[in-house]
Ligand code: BES
Ligand code: MN
């Protein structure tokens with residue numbers, strides 16, 4: 001979509017649909033007062049006649065000869081999230097009337113430049129649709145073709161345009177990540193993820209390395225090999241490196257779980273639980289989206305992305321409950337449930353990341369159903385061995401609207417993953433605190449590194465439409481990581 005900025009009053013804007021966000025009790029103020037007199041009066045009359053109150057998300061449309069106009073209620077809120085949601089409403093209204101060119105006029109205000117990011121994000125992320133498998137044109141709702149943000153006090157110089165470009169490119173990275181999650185597992189095998197990584201590297205000037213087959217054995221990627229054993233698809237360890245142009249301020253490793261389908265393996269899932277298990281590479285999709293966005297975001301941080309990719313299937317050579325994996329760092333793990341496979345493959349990637357001694361390691365994984373029991377489907381769980389890192393991630397998640405909440409790494413629960421025959425086992429002794437025992441398992445592989453684990457089992461996939469996240473893969477995590485990395489610069 002083409003996105004532009006203008007420093008015009010609403011009355012001078014030409015579009016198929018003009019959207020004006022209005023605060024509660026100020027339904028005829030803001031950009032409404034920038035309209036030409038006749039239209040301004042028409043809006044005021046409609047507001048009065050329909051007793052329109054600008055509650056959050058409420059819409060009021062006014063037909064005018066110059067094009068359609070919609071007021072979108074903001075309530076009393078003036079947060080980035082409120083602006084994102086208002087822009088998402090604008091997008092829904094535009095789809096409704098099949099508007100091609102849409103303008104949002106937030107009105108004149110001193111800090112209007114700060115609204116560009118949330119407005120563009122809300123609009124572009126809401127415009128996303130995964131419809132490549134819809135055979136009938138009528139089932140594909142055309143998204144608007146252009147978005148104009150216009151306010152008399154908006155900066156429209158070269159700096160503002162460069163900032164806009166970065167915002168649009170991070171939205172594209174989120175949508176790219178959603179596409180990967182929404183794609184079917186028959187297509188997005190570990191080899192497909194590896195090829196996608198190579199394409200991202202090529203386009204963005206990153207370095208990329210892929211280990212498959214014999215190389216995985218040589219490098220003792222025994223978790224990926226064990227999980228892949230029951231599948232006809234080879235697993236893969238994928239590494240991407242972004243190196244900043246100038247001075248390197250920090251070095252960060254980001255690790256993603258890339259289970260391209262999780263059947264559970266021999267500890268087979270029931271049919272109902274399997275229906276959405278193409279989502280189980282959402283951590284990998286977030287890492288790929290992040291790496292794709294980095295050249296444009298250009299933080300002064302060296303970022304290494306690792307993806308542990310495998311298909312978890314119950315084939316004839318599948319790993320069996322009771323099998324023991326010996327990891328690259330010497331740790332041995334007893335596999336008692338093959339459906340707790342995410343931690344098995346992540347362990348390989350965490351070993352590699354830790355060997356490189358970065359300033360911190362952040363992993364993203366659709367790791368446990370228990371995290372959804374604890375926090376529901378909209379909030380990710382964060383656990384880690386360094387409180388400042390956890391705090392920083394949660395603080396940035398507040399800004400981006402990607403909700404995260406800390407869960408404790410309870411030291412006493414270490415005994416729940418102690419194995420009788422190996423060092424650790426891949427499930428806890430009792431059924432409780434599954435997110436915590438999974439994180440404690442991961443901790444065995446990060447050495448002395450600062451590390452945070454983000455369990456995105458809930459928010460990675462929207463079960464129903466959300467304000468700016470249509471049903472399906474959400475691209476969760478990318479915006480928060482970009483925000484975190486920008487602050488390290
Ligand atoms: N991929 C699942 C976790 C998951 C569940 C993600 C639902 C998204 C939605 C993971 O591999 C898994 O199966 N975890 C098991 C762990 C258990 C066997 C210890 C779970 O949560 O039931
Ligand atoms: Mn599983």
Ligand code: ZN
Pocket residue numbers: 259262280339341342366367
């Ligand atoms: Zn899984």
